[in-house]
Amino acid sequence: MSQIKRAYGQNLLQLLASPENAEALSQLSERRYKKGHIMFWPHDKEDLVLIVKQGKVRVYLGLEGKELSLSILGPGDVYTSHSRAYVAAMEDTVVYLCPVYKFYTLTTKSLSLSLSLFMALGKLLSGSIALVENLYFYDIDKRVAAYFYEQALVHGEPSAGGLLVDVGLTVDKIATIVGSSRQTVSSLISGMEKDGILKKVARGEYLILNMDELKYLAHPCPD
Amino acid sequence: MSQIKRAYGQNLLQLLASPENAEALSQLSERRYKKGHIMFWPHDKEDLVLIVKQGKVRVYLGLEGKELSLSILGPGDVYTSHSRAYVAAMEDTVVYLCPVYKFYTLTTKSLSLSLSLFMALGKLLSGSIALVENLYFYDIDKRVAAYFYEQALVHGEPSAGGLLVDVGLTVDKIATIVGSSRQTVSSLISGMEKDGILKKVARGEYLILNMDELKYLAHPCPD
Known part of the structure; x- marks a missing residue:
């Protein structure tokens, strides 16, 4: 064996x-x-x-x-x-x-x-x-949050101010993963940026500033 | 081998x-x-x-x-x-x-x-x-038609007036397969009955009267 x-x-x-x-x-x-x-x-x-x-x-x-x-x-x-x-x-x-x-x-x-x-x-x-x-079962805002949360869990590197994640994909491609349009995903990312949850630092690279909040957005029910 | x-x-x-x-x-x-x-x-x-x-x-x-x-x-x-x-x-x-x-x-x-x-x-x-x-990719009316079309292809038995299919499932359960509510699936089935495409003959049993039309509903684009 x-x-x-x-x-x-x-x-x-x-x-x-x-x-x-x-x-x-x-x-x-x-x-x-x-x-x-x-x-x-x-x-x-x-x-x-x-x-x-x-x-x-x-x-x-x-x-x-x-x-x-x-x-x-x-x-x-x-x-x-x-x-x-x-x-x-x-x-x-x-x-x-x-x-x-x-x-x-x-x-x-x-x-x-x-x-x-x-x-x-x-x-x-x-x-x-x-x-x-x-x-x-999940709406698009939860799917986008869940996408970033899971990427951060698996690939996140501790960095100044948060977890740095290189998802290596354009917003266009992220949209095909979560099943939505580029426009929708782009505006949901902007919303999370305004709320101080994450920040786009380069093409395909994001800094997750608040993992707890991101997790809550992705999975609002405790279990 | x-x-x-x-x-x-x-x-x-x-x-x-x-x-x-x-x-x-x-x-x-x-x-x-x-x-x-x-x-x-x-x-x-x-x-x-x-x-x-x-x-x-x-x-x-x-x-x-x-x-x-x-x-x-x-x-x-x-x-x-x-x-x-x-x-x-x-x-x-x-x-x-x-x-x-x-x-x-x-x-x-x-x-x-x-x-x-x-x-x-x-x-x-x-x-x-x-x-x-x-x-x-497909709307619910196509998914319901595709469900009956595929069941008829695989399990249909030639019978007087059409193909007899025993799907063995209530409308409730069919709804969980095509991803919709019982009410919606029920009204789509009624619609197909009115159009002479199929007929419910017993619980879970359907007679497909017009396979060509059912196929067209399920896959309207020639490929």
């Missing part, structure tokens, strides 16, 4: 780099995409697994000019070609590609790879259920 | 019944629940896999009296205890339960079980992405 234990807390990329998975790694093709390139389109016929090696990838739904982001993937994250979503490079990106069936066969030879793939699928599933919950 | 091939098209229940998985089956506990019983609550501390043996199970999100169904599970379907969702018996139900970690270990000894679990997770994931898409 030591292979399984080691797999906890490691993403697929780290596992593929270990000598025991050298054969699996040799079976994957590496591809580079320029920023903005759409790698997969909805209902792509090819059935491929994608593992991000370098860069940042956005998975999103789109209809008639309206977009909703399902996931922002970084190194070690996984997705497939065969879904309802667009998959696009947000910056210059390098990925590993492999037909789903072949990749599955590779994971059956390695407990750690197989567990890591399960965990990646589980993460995608819980992320999409969280998105359903947010869209259906 | 014959184990893998055999796993396609078979659900976990069928695989567990085969002699090669007798040991795995012996490790699962069987439990019975009465209709209406809530088996798992959101963020349950226990981390269990559930496989439906008999009956029908609803997975749903709930907040302040509002509910949204994520999935209706039948024999062979899988879910876990550790999610944001409620899991409840819609009728008298028998399930297999097993701690997630133990179940994962069992699947590593059987290619067919492991593949079947992957496919079950993939199905849950694509179902929840479809739900996000429907809720975000």
Whole structure:
């Protein structure tokens, strides 16, 4: 079981780099995409697994000019070609590609790879259920506050006056994550700036001045 | 690879019944629940896999009296205890339960079980992405039409005058699937009855009189 234990807390990329998975790694093709390139389109016929090696990838739904982001993937994250979503490079990106069936066969030879793939699928599933919950039960002001609160919890760095968070996304892209327009999100951010809750310090960078208030905006009910 | 091939098209229940998985089956506990019983609550501390043996199970999100169904599970379907969702018996139900970690270990000894679990997770994931898409991009009249259209495609039985579909759900429950109120769904169904598109013939049973029109209501744009 030591292979399984080691797999906890490691993403697929780290596992593929270990000598025991050298054969699996040799079976994957590496591809580079320029920023903005759409790698997969909805209902792509090819059935491929994608593992991000370098860069940042956005998975999103789109209809008639309206977009909703399902996931922002970084190194070690996984997705497939065969879904309802667009998959696009947000910056210059390098990925590993492999037909789903072949990749599955590779994971059956390695407990750690197989567990890591399960965990990646589980993460995608819980992320999409969280998105359903947010869209259906919460208003947009709560969704925007919750977005910044969660980013600050995970990525916040203590700094003079508060927590510095580099969300690395324009307001436009944040709007596709919380399911609203750029205008609405922009005016909600301005509102939080006026209330002294946060401050935009650079493109994609925010200083959270009052985490308690931000948390309260995001989750007004104690529980 | 014959184990893998055999796993396609078979659900976990069928695989567990085969002699090669007798040991795995012996490790699962069987439990019975009465209709209406809530088996798992959101963020349950226990981390269990559930496989439906008999009956029908609803997975749903709930907040302040509002509910949204994520999935209706039948024999062979899988879910876990550790999610944001409620899991409840819609009728008298028998399930297999097993701690997630133990179940994962069992699947590593059987290619067919492991593949079947992957496919079950993939199905849950694509179902929840479809739900996000429907809720975000489509209005309620399209979502109700799409619900009946998809049910008719999958479960419709040719009958005098049309396709007979036993959705097996009250209007109340259909409303939690399409994300609306009973009143709204009820009036949309009445509208379709007036337009000669479908007819309610019994509780949970509908006769689809005009599939073309129903399809057009659900997906008005040719694609």
